Every structure is written in C-alpha cells, then in structure tokens.
Amino acid sequence: MNEHGFDGEYLSVHEAAEYLNVSTQTLRRWDASGKLKPVRHPVNGYRYYRHTDLAPFRLEYERAVMQSVATEHLFQIAVSNIEENERLREPQCQAHRAAREHFLSQDTPAILQIPVGCGKTGLIATLPFGLAKGRVLVITPNLTIRKGVADALDIASSKCFWTKTRVLTNFTEGPFCAILDGYDANIHDCTESHFVVTNIQQLASSADRWLPQFPRNFFDMIIVDEGHHNAAESWRKVFERFPEAKVISLTATPFRSDEKPLEGDIIYRYPFTRAMIKGYIKEIRSVTVAPAEIYFTFRNDERRHTLEEVLKLREEQWFRKGVALAPECNRHIVEASIQHCRSLRERTGMRHQVIAAACSVDHARQVRSIYEECSYRAKEIHSHMSEDERDDVLSDLRNGRLDCIVQVQMLGEGFDHPPLSVAAIFRPFRSLSPYIQFVGRIMRVIHENEPGHPDNRGIIVSHIGLNNDEQWDDFREIDIADQNIIHEWLTSAEEDRECEGDQSEGVHRRFDRGMKVKDEIISHFIDLPFLDPNDNRVIDRLLNDVMPGTGLTLRDLGVTAETLRAKLLAGLEEQKQVPQAIPISPQRRRVAVRKRVDERSGSVVNRILKELKLGFGGREISKVIAQGRGRANHIILIEQMNNAINDFMGIGPGERATVTAEQLQEAYNSLDLIGDGVRDMIKQAMEVEVA
DSSP: TTTSSOOOEEEEHHHHHHHHHHOOOHHHHHHTSSSSSEEETTTTTTTTEHHHHHHHHHHHHHHHHHHHHHHHTTTHHHHOTTOOOTSSSSSHHHHHHHHHHHHOOOOOOEEOOOOOOOOOHHHHHHHHTTTOSSEEEEESSHHHHHHHHHHHHTSSTTHHHHHTTOOOOOTTTTOOEOOOOSSSSHOOOOHHEEEEEEEEEHHTTTTTSSSSSTTTSEEEEEEEEEEGGGGGGHHHHHHHTTSSSSSEEEEEESTTTTTTSSSEEEEEOOOOHHHHHTTOOEEEEEEEEEOOOOOOOOOOOOEEEHHHHHHTTSSHHHHHHHHHHHHHHHHHHHHHHHHHHHHHHHHOOOOEEEEEOOOHHHHHHHHHHHHTTTTEEEEEEESOHHHHHHHHHHHHHTTOOOOOEEEEOOOOOOOOOOEEEEEOSSSSSOOOHHHHHGGGOOOOOSSTTTTTTTEEEEEEEEEEEEHHHHHHHHHHHHSSSOGGHHHHHHOGGGGGGGGTTTSSSOSSSSSSSSSEEEEEEEEEEEEEEEOOOOOOOHHHHHOOOBOOOTOOBBBTTOOOOOHHHHHHHHHHHHHHOOOOOOOOOOOHHHHHHHHHHHHHHHHHHHHHHHHHOOOOOOTTGTOTTTTTTOOOOHHHHHHHHHHHHHHHTTTTTTOOGGGGGGHHHHHHHHHHHHHHHHHHHHHHHHHHHHO
C-alpha cells in the first residue's frame, strides 16, 4: 500500500495527468464519456487510475512523439521550387527568403505583412519548406479562411497550390493535411499528417478538446493567418502549449485597434503601392462627398454651415454620428457610389458591385432603402440574421442579382468576391485596422496580373463629415512612411463604437434626438488616388519598378519623373467626376418610405418595451388590452403601433397603399412621438390594473 492507501499500481489524478501529458480537465471529460474508469478511494473518495488502464493512452502519446520524429525530415528533404519560381508572386518568394534567413539566426516570432489579395494562402503552403523540422499547425480566424487554406494544401484537390505552381512534383510521401473539426478528425489523422489546419475557436475553445491531446513538441512551426489577432488570449494559449515551435504571423495590418502588441517583429513587408503596380490588387482611390453648405438642427442651432465649418465640426462625435445617421447625407453617399460604380461598368461592361458599411441594423435598412429608391438592387446582411438568410443574400450577391450589399460588421477576413469594386462608407472609422479590413473587401483583382486594367480599380466613397479621410491619409502613410509611427495614429477601440448603438434586431434608442440634417448642397468630390502623382515617393517607386519580362525599369528607358507625373495626372483627370443627383420616381419613393415605416416601427416597439421594463415574450400587456387574448407583449405592441400610425395618417386598417409619399414620410418622421403615445396608453392601463 502507498501513502494514498493504494499500492503502486494506482495513480492519483495529477499523477495520471502528468503521465499522459494531458490536463486534469481532460481526464474529467474522459471519465464522463466512459473513456477512462477511475477507482474511488474507500476513505477519502478521491479518484485514482489503474496504471494498466492508462498504458494504452501512454502508448498513443509515445506513438505521436515517434511519428513526429519520423515526419520531421519531409520539409527539409523535399525538392521544392520556391524562391526562384516564376509562377509564384514576388511577395511569396521574398517572404519565404526573409523567414528562412530569420530562423537561421534566431527563434523569435516573426510577422509577415502581406496585403490582401497578394497570395497569403500560397505563402502558407510554401513557408515550411526548408524551415520546418516537423509538423506545421496553421491557425485561421474563421471557417471561410480555413476552407480556402485546406483546399490549397490538399494534394488531391484541383486547387492544390503546389500542383498549380509546380512547387512540388513528387507527392509520394505527402505533404498530407488534416483538418480539425467537430466530427471527422481525430488524433491519428494529425499524427499521420504534415499540416494540421484549424480555426482558433476549434483549437483553443473553452471545451479544451484538442490542445491537451498534442504533445508539447508535436508541432515545429505555427502559422497564424490574419495575425493581427494573435495578441488574443486564445492564441497565447496555443503558443504556450508549443513553446519550442517557430511562430509566423501573416497579416495586412500589423497592429490592433486596441493597441495590444502582437507576437513577433515584422521581418518582411510588401507595400500596397507595389502590389497595385504589379496588378496583385486593385488600384484604389478615395472619393469624398463635400457639401458647400449643410443645414442641420442641434441644440437649437438651425443655421446653415459652410464646408469650412464642417471641417471643424467633424472632430466632434455628435456631428460624425449625426452625419452617419442622416438620410440626406446617406443619400449623397449612395448617389456618389452608384455614379462611380456605373462609370466602372461602362468602361468594360463588367458588373461591378458596391459593398456598404453601416452603423447598425436599422441604419443598414435605411441605407438599403435609399439604394432601392435609386433603382439599385440591394440587401442588408448582419449577424442577427439566420445562417440560411445570410446564405441567400450572399448567393444573390455572387450570382449578380444584387448591385449592392449593406453589411454591419460582416463579410470580413477571408470573404473573397472580386466584383466588389466600390466601398461605400456610411459610418465613421476611428481606428485604422478596421478601416483597412473593410477597404480590403474591394481590393481583389478581377483580372490577375494585369496592372492598369480598367476593371482592376476600386473606389472608396464616404462623406467628409464622417472624417474618414483621416484614415485614408494614414492608410497611405503606413505603406510609405516609417512603420514606427503607426501607433501614434491609432485611437481607442471605444471610439469605433461611436455610431453603432445597439446591434440588435431593433435598436433601443430614439430617432428624433441629436443632430438632424435638414438639407445639404453637394458642391464637389474630393478625389485622392492611392498612387498619388504629387507624391515623389510614389513616382520614385514607379520609376524604379522592374517591368515583367524585361529586367528594365521606366528610368532605364529614359522616362523622367516630370513626364510620368504629367501622364498620371492626365489619367486621373479623365476619371474625375462631378456630383450628379439621381432622380427618384414618385412611385419608388412612396414604396421605399412605406417599407421604412414598417421596419422602423419595429425598432420603436423594442424601445417601448425597454422603457416599460417588459420582456419581449411576456404576457403583461395582454392583461390590460382587450384585444390581447394572451398574446406576447411585442405582438400586441406591433399591432397597437400600426393602429396608431394609421390613426396619425387618418386611414383605416389595410389602407396604407392608398396614401401619398408625403403622408408616409410625415409618419416616418413622427414615429418616436407616435410610439410615445402607445407607450403612455399602455403604461396608464397597467397602472389602472394595479390600482
């Protein structure tokens, strides 16, 4: 017998966990599933494990370690064609060389800054060759990116990156790839593979299913895609589990909006400017709607303001928020985005599309409605829609049934749809990282490796009152200026939420408070190209860039800076446009405002429920409203709200199709006051009931 009352054949919980190299939490989970059968001590009731019961699991662990040794040589001995491979893109070859040289001299984490659309998936596929001495763990931020990476690493797939680029010609020994998911993967798949691909939620979730199964030396390299997330706790948990692994993070934005430091130093950076010159991403420019005058009310201020005054006022949060939510300002962004999208379409016939960024669900509906008034097919997409609803919207987008998609913090990293060429920004971005992430949605080229193709152009449209041109300026500077000054431009993450409010299906705020824009006169667009001919740094880069297939630069051919600048300025002048209002037919206007009345009345109902402190599905109102008949609170309130709206317009049930657009617009503008009347009626009835 030992000190626990059992002989040496038994191990305590902590001894068993150490023996198997797993956590005690994993042991408890195995106990619950019947995988292990502990023995209870007859006196203290503690769990113990028979040594012979644990032996098979220990053998599985040792087998994984031995298999790691057996596979460690593949990335070292495989004949791979990478750094001189003409089928690979410039950043893929150069980043591989930078990583190889980095890990020859040190083992600190590394960051590779690669713009979206420049081949990060291919870089993931090539990085281990010549560097890794064992398995490679690839961590992606979401399922969309995970699937793309897994397809590229599947030697049986038509999308296999190594086959398409002839990086490898012999696949007898692999490399093989295992995908961690909830159903079809187990530890043996990982043991027998060279790559293990997962999204961070699957790998390091609170359930802690996968990490404890891997020995600490199971992976020799960890590649983090969209590495600007790598400061998060989940990633740190992974890094601590595999302390000897080489860590490489890939990102287009090597900083976080919360200013937390990333794991590693930037060892390679491929500029957006060069990516545009090479034709890897679209050549983009910023178009900002600028009013000569804007008339709004705020705290009894009812005068017109000049453009100079707007430039000062936009530093105030209340002003940016007011512009973001103002239908009049939204309309001018819509018109500008449609105008530029039509211009892109007319050049080649390609059906370019618009992606819009809205503040909230209600705001997205407002923006969508304005696009519909302008005869543009649009739908909103947000996280509170069901998966099937979101899939239907994305299907319409990909199949060309939409001209515009309005998103609320959706369609982020990994979303790839090249026809998106106009980014319409209806919200203020107060930090740089989310701004670049959104703009990245229009950077995917339509025609590969064809710089200058008219379809490979992207346009960012916003309103000067939103102050997003500051982010545009900083975006250009991170590409050209000293990287050390980036963090001086970043503001806190709280500011980025300044216009979002409640992201729920119906926001719990009033719509008749704060700044209200009555009218504005749009005088011109502020048109700023990313490749600015007036920036000498851009001119030098263009003159010194080697032209494919020639080995020569424009400077070698005798092109001067003045000649190049003049040519670029002339080209930009051709693309410039003046603001043009889009005429709205009376019928389309009436139909759109009627739809807005229906949608926003639901938001007012939610606000009333909050103020009355009633639950969405409660039955309190049915006790004081005769027509309630035991129905849920929100259903009764919707009915009462609709009746009150009809009373306001002087019509009966089912007669909204008969009223004018002006009547509907007046009702829309008065929805909060109408809602107050419904709220007070319910409140009074409930007080009488209590009395």
